[in-house]
Amino acid sequence: MREAMAEIAKDLHTEHMVINMGPSHPVTHGTVKFLVTLEGETIVDLDVEIGYLHRGFEKMCENSTWQQVMPYTDRLNYVSPLINNTGYALAVEKLLGIDVPERCKYLRVIACELSRLADHLTNVAAAGLELGAFTAFLYFVEARELVWDLIESLCGARVTVNYVRIGGLKNDLPERFEEKVRDVFREVRRLWKDVDKLLTKNRIFIDRMRGVGAISAEEAIAYGFTGPCLRACGVPYDVRKAQPYLVYDRMDFEVPIGETGDNFDKYLVRMEEMQQSMRIVEQALAQMPDGPINVRMPQVRMEPKEKIYTRIDSLIYHFKTVIEGIKPPPGEVYQAVEGGNGELGFYLVSDGSGKPVKCRVRPPCFALTAAMPRLVKGRLLADIVPTFDMINMIGGECDR
Known part of the structure; x- marks a missing residue:
């Protein structure tokens, strides 16, 4: 019987099924796609594509x-x-x-x-x-x-x-x-x-x-x-x-x-x-x-607002930090x-x-x-x- 089934399998023309899982799928938890190659329910190959999220x-x-x-x-x-x-x-x-x-x-x-x-x-x-x-x-x-x-x-x-x-x-x-x-x-x-x-x-x-x-x-x-x-x-x-x-x-x-x-x-x-x-x-x-x-470095960490509103040196540091940014070496x-x-x-x-x-x-x-x-x-x-x-x-x- 087993030999007969093996002979039948040789004559059957079967192809793998390729399916897309995602990128819009509740299980993928975000914009990612699986390109899945299946033989029945068994995974023959899987390709992960993460290139759907382009935020830069x-x-x-x-x-x-x-x-x-x-x-x-x-x-x-x-x-x-x-x-x-x-x-x-x-x-x-x-x-x-x-x-x-x-x-x-x-x-x-x-x-x-x-x-x-x-x-x-x-x-x-x-x-x-x-x-x-x-x-x-x-x-x-x-x-x-x-x-x-x-x-x-x-x-x-x-x-x-x-x-x-x-x-x-x-x-x-x-x-x-x-x-x-x-x-x-x-x-x-x-x-x-x-x-x-x-x-x-x-x-x-x-x-x-x-x-x-x-x-x-x-x-x-x-x-x-x-x-x-x-x-x-x-x-x-x-x-x-x-x-x-x-x-x-x-x-x-x-x-x-x-x-x-x-x-x-x-x-x-x-x-x-x-x-x-x-x-x-x-x-x-x-x-x-x-x-x-x-x-306590106003050139790095902004000082409290009460100082910025009342002290000219604090205001200058605040202005330079906001406009130019801090400047690491x-x-x-x-x-x-x-x-x-x-x-x-x-x-x-x-x-x-x-x-x-x-x-x-x-x-x-x-x-x-x-x-x-x-x-x-x-x-x-x-x-x-x-x-x-x-x-x-x-x-x-x-x-x-």
């Missing part, structure tokens, strides 16, 4: 003053914009050779970890929803909204925050912020436990995630993986530990790792990182000293921070003028998205969904 981030930055770049960084990873703000500000400050006050460093750590928490909550919520776990989605979106409430109380915005400044911050903590954090984290941890019970031992969720999208540590490094996707392969690389910045070297936190690099390990790593982020925020609030949040720097999806780096080149000559961003999502063909070839069409979810591609970062 780097060229816009090179035609703006150093301060005017800050709102653009919000739009890179719009799920964790405070980390983008901080990475860019640190890069410019390295170029200027300045160090921000201690209190500012702690506040930036708090802002970054709240952003990371919101990013992971969004990722796991969306992944659960697209595999049918609607309840898990509702729980984690509720948790994310609570975290966004904290961010809104901190800087007045929820998504495009524009909170960090070169040389400092927009404002200090609002009243009763620490008390609000305690209340929100108590509720987030309760919702975290509910989602953990709903998903981590759920037979359907495990079957859709375990063994899917697996990659070895060696291959992941070769592709340029960083962040949760690399740590899921068992590589404990975290910029906050490997190249400490701000006050992360004073924080006591763990770097969770996986074993197989599959989608289930990526999920587990992100779940544990949420707990670690809350732990870091609580430590930062407990350790944070009093003091200023901005450097000629040189080049690279500054990396740990973004929600991995190493987020800014490479800046200055010629001494008020605008960057080069503003290059190293987005963690770019390398992860490039590996999609490797992760799904030989799998079923339905496996694209959880694999792409766990990469957590953000279109704004991959803008080229």
Whole structure:
């Protein structure tokens, strides 16, 4: 019988089916297209096309003053914009050779970890929803909204925050912020436990995630993986530990790792990182000293309005900074921070003028998205969904 079926198969004329998945598709989370070659339901080949988002981030930055770049960084990873703000500000400050006050460093750590928490909550919520776990989605979106409430109380915005400044911050903590954090984290941890019970031992969720999208540590490094996707392969690389910045070297936190690099390990790593982020925020609030949040350099950080309105020297600095921009000395720097999806780096080149000559961003999502063909070839069409979810591609970062 088997031999007869083999003979019939030889005579059948079959062709691979090529389909477009995206760029306008609810699973692609933005303007990205998969050109999928199928044999039945099995993926024979997959080509990722990210060229649908043409915002020209780097060229816009090179035609703006150093301060005017800050709102653009919000739009890179719009799920964790405070980390983008901080990475860019640190890069410019390295170029200027300045160090921000201690209190500012702690506040930036708090802002970054709240952003990371919101990013992971969004990722796991969306992944659960697209595999049918609607309840898990509702729980984690509720948790994310609570975290966004904290961010809104901190800087007045929820998504495009524009909170960090070169040389400092927009404002200090609002009243009763620490008390609000305690209340929100108590509720987030309760919702975290509910989602953990709903998903981590759920037979359907495990079957859709375990063994899917697996990659070895060696291959992941070769592709340029960083962040949760690399740590899921068992590589404990975290910029906050490997190249400490701000006050992360004073924080006591763990770097969770996986074993197989599959989608289930990526999920587990992100779940544990949420707990670690809350732990870091609580430590930062407990350790944070009093003091200023901005450097006292009017040629870099604008002075308060009352000074600008009443002192001629402050008015002159304000005028020159707004019209000409700050002027870092000629040189080049690279500054990396740990973004929600991995190493987020800014490479800046200055010629001494008020605008960057080069503003290059190293987005963690770019390398992860490039590996999609490797992760799904030989799998079923339905496996694209959880694999792409766990990469957590953000279109704004991959803008080229």
